[in-house]
Amino acid sequence: MLLALVSWWYTAGWSGLMEKAGQRSARLLETFSVKLLLGSLFDPFRQISAGTTRGGSFDMQLRALGDRLFSRAFGAVIRSLFILLGLVASVAVFVFSLVQLIMWPFIPLLPVAAVLLALLGVHL
Amino acid sequence: MSQFFNYDSPRAQKARYARHMAHQDVALMTLICAWVLLIFGLGVVWGVRSSWGWLLVGLAGPLWMVGSWSRYLRDIPSQPNVQTIDGVLEPSLLGVLPREHTPKELAKLVMTTPGGRFIANRFGLGSEFLEPLVSGAAADTPKIWQEAERIRQLTGTTELTAAAVAAALIRSLPSVNQYLASAHIDQDDIVQGAAWYAHIRESIALRNQPRHDGGIGRDWSFGYTPLLTRFGYNLSEMPASNYLHAGLPSRDAAIQQVMHLLSQGGRSNVALVGGLGSGKTALVHTLARKLMNSDLSIPRNLQFCQIIALDPSSLIANAPGRGELESLVQRLCYEAVSAKNTILFLDDAQLFFEDGNGAVNLSNVLMPMLEGGALKLIMAMDEQRWLRIMQATPALAQYMNRVMLAPTDETETRRLMEDQVLVYEFRNHTLYSYQSLQAVYRLSSRFLNEQVMPGRALKLLETAADFAEDGFVTKRSVEQAIEQTQGVKVGTADTAQERETLMNLEQLIHERMINQTRAVQVVSDALRRARAGVRNPERPIGTFLFLGPTGVGKTELAKSVAAVFFGGEERLVRLDLNEYSGPNDVNRLIADASQDQNSLTAQISRNPFSVVLLDEIEKAHPHVLNTLLQLLDEGILRDINNREVSFRDAVLIATSNAGADRIRQHIEAGEKLEQFEEQFTNELINSNTFRPEFLNRFDEIVLFRPLTPEELLRVIDIILKGLNKNLAAQKLTLHVDDDAKRALVDAGYDPRLGARPMRRIVQRAVENIVANQMLSGQAAPGSEIRITLQDVQTMLQRSKAE
Structure with missing residues (x-):
């Protein structure tokens, strides 16, 4: 069983970890709706000023245009912020996964290394 | 795929490890321990400045490995490209299989797995049944695997489940058909059971897949809908219990069609038309859930659209003033259009387009919105209502795209029931047998006519839980549910008392009527056939035409059957067809229950288990007789709304006095009924009294012969018996001398009127x-009233003088 565990660790276990790292990053990007927000970056935010102004006075139309522009600008800012947050979180997860991938082959050696460190009296 | 098993394959080894390791608790606990040791060890090294803390850190490593491996072992995918059976075998069975095994050992192991227990429990076979019956020779094992593989291919699954192996073992039994017949199933059912188990496993796997619901910014490009949230239900946010779990081809096609219609430009509105119970609302729930998933098959302009069902009662309650409702609905529609991701759903849409109690006609408000094409709308209603709306507001119908939702077929209904049953089992703490599902489909098709499939099957499925025995819903539970709710008898005669009644039907009927032995015989035979389950279920229990003079027991026999077999005379539905002599009287015959509760169809809808007595059938209009033809043939009559009403659990008796004089002439000439029966029927056809195609549709044409004075004496006895029964409440008994009875018969005898005058005579002479x-105090409680010949003669003379 030990042999099976060790052989899995360096084959399917390691490659599975890489796969999981990719999935984790993708999930995070989806949680922050990065793709959706990029596609609708300049859409009015929550359609707040999307009411029809057809047939209205010039003043009304001008005001509606202003509202719309504000809504779009506000939406673009909020969306950009969340896209940025999503990307940062995704990169953080990616870095964490990378560290995990690098550390992975050394974990079976941890008991031996730990005994050596203890005997050598290594402190942090 | 070969029929051999490779014990040493990596997948088989993995399954054996998984048996011990792949528990959620093991994985979780070891990973937690690893983290705790790591943090604590590092704390000791850094905080306490002791290098021995490294030992704790070192311990975390193996624990981490074990935890990770345990998580990995929980998922052992099939490897169909592997040529041996272990490539696809369900891990729970693969992990316990030894290198060499006989079918007997295999049977024992299968029953330790969920798949094996599923088959044993669902079919009510018990987990111990298989092992003693299967072969103990190892040489037979490849045959079992071969059969299991065949079942896997039949069920169309990638994985060879333990249920399929159990099914293969059952099918390998020497006297399998006989064995299965005792459990009311056959070999195909066992395969269906394996398919059911495989489907559950697939559904669980599907549910565990992550959903792509768009994330936190999904709705930022869409507007707020505060009004719609107040006056409607957001189906997209409702729990998953209301949608169709199974991928049903007919429903998937309907969903695709609805999506296509909603996504196209212009009038993207859908009228979902289907019978009550066809699953219109469930389909919209499924659509709502589907649209909230970033699936590539969903048109881009529908992705993440929410479906909001408007609540008519809430709308009406909140807009009582004149014109308020129209204004409110207009605002709701504008809100839906402005939000850009909202589809409105009008369930029971007729409520929005008809004036009346709890309904309102909003067609004038909705039509301009629909015409513009900006509003996306789904309506659901049945066909009758759709036709009515089309007739009343043709323009509205023009703006809608109709999608017909036909009732599901047997395969789809079964699949839906198999999914839904899991919900009911969880809710009611019951277990449904496979046979119960079969019975649900069969009996709901036959008796629950107010709905269509799958609604009626699901309704009965839920009701059957109330009749579970020890938490097990069986075929009998379903039969009881139908018997209790519909007032019919559907199972075969199963109590000793009922069997006794059936065997002595003639005797019981003769307690109420005299002679007419042939008529009593044919009716009794039909009833026995019905309760023994050997009759044709697609026709009424029995259809009889009783011919003969008045007062010879035709109606009395119908009443007797209702009382003895159907449980009471109130089970007699009697129609005098001389009241149906006009061409338009067909409408009265098949009127809807809401218009006429006493129409034939309405009465049988309420009490399908009845005796239908059609008196004086020769007086009915030919249109009425034509309507009855289908009823006699198929046991089905369509009401005025074209809904089927089943007469398949009724006994139909038509009576006629036509040719009564001819019968009397034959009898007076000393002939027996059997001798002139055929000739008499021909005479009726030749005289155009009945058409041959009408007479041919009856199971039996029974001739009733006139009663003789001796038989009328026995009729007097029956009447007096009834009278004594009434007097028993006052502790009195009545005795009429034999010569007095004879005098009563002599006074009332009229060969044309039969027994009918007898009751009047008894009333006049005896009851008076x-x-x-009693009134004069001569008859005190506990005494006997004796009536002599002289008493009778005096009373008869007095009444004659009056």
């Missing part, structure tokens, strides 16, 4: 004497 004696 009894009444006088």
Whole structure:
């Protein structure tokens, strides 16, 4: 069983970890709706000023245009912020996964290394 | 795929490890321990400045490995490219299989797995049944694997489940058909059971897949819908219990069609038309859930659209003033259009387009919105209502795209039931047998006519839980549910008392009527056939035409059957067809229950288990007789709304006095009924009294012969018996001398009227004497009232003089 565990660790276990790292990053990007927000970056935010102004006075139309522009600008800012947050979180997860991938082959050696460190009296 | 098993394959080894390791608790606990040791060890090294803390850190490593491996072992995918059976075998069975095994050992192991227990429990076979019956020779094992593989291919699954192996073992039994027949199933059912188990496993796997619901910014490009949230239900946010779990081809096609119509430009509105129970609302729930998933098959302009169902009662309650409702609905529609991701759903849409109680006609408000094409709308209603709306507001119908939702077929209904049953089992703490599902489909098709499939099957499925025995819903539970709710008898005669009644039907009927032995015989035979389960279920229990003079027991026999077999005379539905002599009287015959509760279809809808007595059938209009033809043939009559009403659990008796004189002539000439029966029927056809195609549709044409004075004496006895029964409440008994009875018969005998005058004579002569004696105090409680010949003669003379 030990042999099976060790052989899995360096084959399917390691490659599975890489796969999981990719999935984790993708999930995070989806949680922050990065793709959706990029596609609708300049859409009015929550359609707040999307009411029809057809047939209205010039003043009304001008005001509606202003509202719309504000809504779009506000939406673009909020969306950009969340896209940025999503990307940062995704990169953080990616870095964490990378560290995990690098550390992975050394974990079976941890008991031996730990005994050596203890005997050598290594402190942090 | 070969029929061999490779014990040493990596997948088989993995399954054996998984048996010990792949528990959620093991994985979780070891990973937690690893983290705790790591943090604590590092704390000791850094905080306490002791290098021995490294030992704790070192311990975390193996624990981490074990935890990770345990998580990995929980998922052992099939490897169909592997040529041996272990490539696809369900891990729970693969992990316990030894290198060499006989079918007997295999049977024992299968029953330790969920798949094996599923088959044993669902079919009510018990987990111990298989092992003693299967072969103990190892040489037979490849045959079992071969059969299991065949079942896997039949069920169309990638994985060879333990249920399929159990099914293969059952099918390998020497006297399998006989064995299965005792459990009311056959070999195909066992395969279906394996398919059911595989489907559950697939559904669980599907549910565990992550959903792509768009994330936190999904709705930022869409507007707020505060009004719609107040006056409607957001189906997209409702729990998953209301949608169709199974991928049903007919429903998937309907969903695709609805999506296509909603996504196209212009009038993207859908009228979902289907019978009650066809699953219109469930389909919209499924659509709502589907649209909230970033699936590539969903048109881009529908992705993440929410479906909001408007609540008519809430709308009406909140807009009582004149014009308020129209204004409110207009605002709701504008809100839906402005939000850009909202589809409105009008369930029971007729409520929005008809004036009346709890309904309102909003067609004038909705039509301009629909015409513009900006509003996306789904309506659901049945066909009758759709036709009515089309007739009343043709323009509205023009703006809608109709999608017909046909009732599901047997395969789809079964699949839906198999999914839904898991919900009911969880809710009611019951277990449904496979046979119960079969019975649900069969009996709901037959008796629950107010709905269509799958609604009626699901309704009965839920009701059957109330009749579970020890938490097990069986075929009998379903039969009881139908018997209790519909007032019919559907199972075969199963109690000793009922069997006794059936075997002595003639005797019981003769307690109420005299002679007519042939008529009593044919009716009794039909009833026995019905309760033994050997009759044709697609026709009424029995259809009889009783011919003969008045007062010979035709109606009395119908009443007797209702009382003895159907449980009471109130089970007699009697129609005098001389009241149906006009061409338009067909409408009265098949009127809807809401218009006429006493129409034939309405009465049978309420009480399908009845005797239908059609008196004086020769007086009915030919249109009425034509309507009855289908009823006699198929046991089905369509009401005025084209809904089927089943007469398949009724006994139909038509009576006629036509040719009564001819019968009397034959009898007086000393002929027996059997001798002139055929000739008499021909005479009726030749005289155009009945058309041959009408007479041919009856199971039996029974001739009733006139009663003789001796038989009328026995009729008097029956009447007096009834009278004595009434007097028993006052502790009195009545005795009429034999010569007095004879005098009563002589006074009332009329060969044309049969027994009918007898009751009048008894009333006049006997009941009057009894009444006088009681009122004068001559008959005290506990005494016997004796009526002599002289008493009768005196009373008869007095009444004649009056």
